[in-house]
Amino acid sequence: MPVINVKMTHEDGGATKEQKEKLSKGITELFAQIFNRGASSAVVIIEEVSTDNYSVGGKSITQIRNEEKKQTSI
Amino acid sequence: MPVINVKMTHEDGGATKEQKEKLSKGITELFAQIFNRGASSAVVIIEEVSTDNYSVGGKSITQIRNEEKKQTSI
Amino acid sequence: MPVINVKMTHEDGGATKEQKEKLSKGITELFAQIFNRGASSAVVIIEEVSTDNYSVGGKSITQIRNEEKKQTSI
Amino acid sequence: MPVINVKMTHEDGGATKEQKEKLSKGITELFAQIFNRGASSAVVIIEEVSTDNYSVGGKSITQIRNEEKKQTSI
Amino acid sequence: MPVINVKMTHEDGGATKEQKEKLSKGITELFAQIFNRGASSAVVIIEEVSTDNYSVGGKSITQIRNEEKKQTSI
Amino acid sequence: MPVINVKMTHEDGGATKEQKEKLSKGITELFAQIFNRGASSAVVIIEEVSTDNYSVGGKSITQIRNEEKKQTSI
Numbered sequence: 001m002p003v004i005n006v007k008m009t010h011e012d013g014g015a016t017k018e019q020k021e022k023l024s025k026g027i028t029e030l031f032a033q034i035f036n037r038g039a040s041s042a043v044v045i046i047e048e049v050s051t052d053n054y055s056v057g058g059k060s061i062t063q064i065r066n067e068e069k070k071q072t073s074i
Numbered sequence: 075m076p077v078i079n080v081k082m083t084h085e086d087g088g089a090t091k092e093q094k095e096k097l098s099k100g101i102t103e104l105f106a107q108i109f110n111r112g113a114s115s116a117v118v119i120i121e122e123v124s125t126d127n128y129s130v131g132g133k134s135i136t137q138i139r140n141e142e143k144k145q146t147s148i
Numbered sequence: 149m150p151v152i153n154v155k156m157t158h159e160d161g162g163a164t165k166e167q168k169e170k171l172s173k174g175i176t177e178l179f180a181q182i183f184n185r186g187a188s189s190a191v192v193i194i195e196e197v198s199t200d201n202y203s204v205g206g207k208s209i210t211q212i213r214n215e216e217k218k219q220t221s222i
Numbered sequence: 223m224p225v226i227n228v229k230m231t232h233e234d235g236g237a238t239k240e241q242k243e244k245l246s247k248g249i250t251e252l253f254a255q256i257f258n259r260g261a262s263s264a265v266v267i268i269e270e271v272s273t274d275n276y277s278v279g280g281k282s283i284t285q286i287r288n289e290e291k292k293q294t295s296i
Numbered sequence: 297m298p299v300i301n302v303k304m305t306h307e308d309g310g311a312t313k314e315q316k317e318k319l320s321k322g323i324t325e326l327f328a329q330i331f332n333r334g335a336s337s338a339v340v341i342i343e344e345v346s347t348d349n350y351s352v353g354g355k356s357i358t359q360i361r362n363e364e365k366k367q368t369s370i
Numbered sequence: 371m372p373v374i375n376v377k378m379t380h381e382d383g384g385a386t387k388e389q390k391e392k393l394s395k396g397i398t399e400l401f402a403q404i405f406n407r408g409a410s411s412a413v414v415i416i417e418e419v420s421t422d423n424y425s426v427g428g429k430s431i432t433q434i435r436n437e438e439k440k441q442t443s444i
Contacts, residue, residue: 001191001305001352002302002304003151003191003193003302003303004300004301004302004303005081005300005301005303006299006327007267007298007300007301008299008331008334009297009298015331017126017134019330020126020127021129021134021137023327024132024134025129026326026330027323028129028131028132030322031302031304034315034319034322035304038304039132041130041131041352042130043128043129043149044129044132045081045123045127045128045151046123049268052242053242054265054267054297055246055250055266055267056262056263056297056337057250057263057264058246058261058266060239060243060246061297075202075204075209076156076157077154077373077413077415078154078155079152080150080151080152081153082179082183082186083149089183091274093182093183095282096182097178097182098277100182102279103280104171104174105171108167108170108171108174109156109163109167113279113280114279115204115278115279116279116280117278117373118277118280119229119271119275119373120271120275120276128149130149130189135149165356165358168349168356169351172351172354172355173355176353176354187354188352189352190352190353191351191352192350193349193350194349195345196349197415197416200387201390201416201417202413202414202415203391203395203415204410205410206394206395206398206399206412207394207395208387208391208394210387223379223424223426223431224376224377224378225299225339225341225376225378226377226397228372228373228374229372230372230373230401231371231372237405244404245400245401245404249374249397249400252393252400253376253393256393256396257378257385260378265299267299276371278371278411301377313430313432317425317433320425320430321429325428335428336427337426337427338426338427339424339425340424340425341377341419341423341424342419342423342424344423
């Protein structure tokens, strides 16, 4: 019964149902394999956060993505 | 001034305002009664999460609810 | 299967086992009663945090408790 | 690489992009200045929560704001 | 740069360094594989919580483990 | 009454009381200045996590610090 919380940016239309199922299933299996418990009880909660509300090194991901695009298009 | 964070699935149209008030009030009173503090300062934050983003034992709640419905309708 | 996380200050030797059991049980029953689910699956996690690491209005609880004591002893 | 999570109420149309950038940048700079690390790697995540889902002292912020308005308009 | 927070009970002397490295590495690789980002920036934070402070269905894990032992020893 | 949670690694003997007070006070003032609320009610909770339990890009901070030391000593 571990609780795993994933916070990630909402990008490109958001994570698909399939991606989220893969992630939850994969984390649960990984945990159960390493610790020998949690296989049927691990809780995984995925939260997608706007790139405006998520920053790294003081820059929002919105801003970081914009700078990446500019560099790519040069 | 404890901080209580509730993460729950968003189901059946979501928790009503009344349900959320009951929960916040109830948790605050319970805490204050047990620990003799927090009655006027406890913070309760309720987060409702899509059933696609919430999994138990590697299965999303969406999937679990679907399986429950099938069993019921047999 | 809601997940409830309680963050509270570690004071007066810390919450006792009995207090923590009361809190977890109480929150679980309250949730189940209001939402009609979670009775056997709600997860409650209690985290006790040093009063040095917990602040309200920019003042640590350590500092706030010290000021309260001074006022009481006048 | 500290992770800072800000939970705040969504009020008056929500925090603007500029306010959120200021907050993330400010917290990151403050952390880096005090601890001499994290300047390029601190993660700041801002979550805006409905005033219906956020309570202090057992009262939702929705309710608290309503009471404040009544008092002001007397 | 997703942030993954794992809350688990502290049992049997706690998770070993090797187990924690496996978990962090595994979750990071899984995320990167599914979403094609985060390989070098995902943050994984593991928190081990006393079984007294962790409850499922209103019962602490301490209590649940004790009941399991009794059943096994019958 | 925003709630700000800071998770950081416990390094070099841990953050001092003064550093933690500076951080809590600074974040609270910053928030109040930007949003014009929270000055007396913002909650800041600082959690220091073992470098064994904190990883970036699949490597624990313990490991990352060790590699940094090796590079410096060449």
